[in-house]
Amino acid sequence: MLRWLWYTLSRKCVEYIKNFVNTRPDFVEYYQKTVVPEESFVQTILVNNKKLNLVNDDKRYIDYTNAIAGSPRTLTVQDYATITKGNFHFARKFDLKQDAEILDKLDSLIFT
Known part of the structure; x- marks a missing residue:
């Protein structure tokens, strides 16, 4: 099955994801064992940071x-x-x- 995975992310979001992944090996390990991690990996990281302004518009x-x-x-x-x-x-x-x-x-x- 072909899946489309597109994100439009600011540099701030990308840097936050990178830092999060680097400091949370437990989170990464958990997602390595899930069936379809791409459906919630990035979203879980970003939505749980209340300092980010997320918009539901994929452009x-x-x-x-x-x-x-x-x-x-x-x-x-x-x-x-x-x-x-x-x-x-x-x-x-x-x-x-x-x-x-x-x-x-x-x-x-x-x-x-």
Whole structure:
């Protein structure tokens, strides 16, 4: 089974995780014995630090409208305005054979 694991973390969060892992070998050892550690390892560390300001926004644009077998819809040039007006770091999914124009437009926006 393919799993998607994406995080958008600040440097402060990454440094906190690194320091936590380095100072809590018992925590790491516990997670080494769990079935799917990636589903809660990072979240457990960060959520339990009340000094961090966590936001439930992964900065991804993925459209599951009319999803086929759980796969997101392929984005086209018609999605350009939505993608560029939103505060997204990534978008999924594209297919050059279906619509290369969307990628050309995004490249022009980024590289000009």
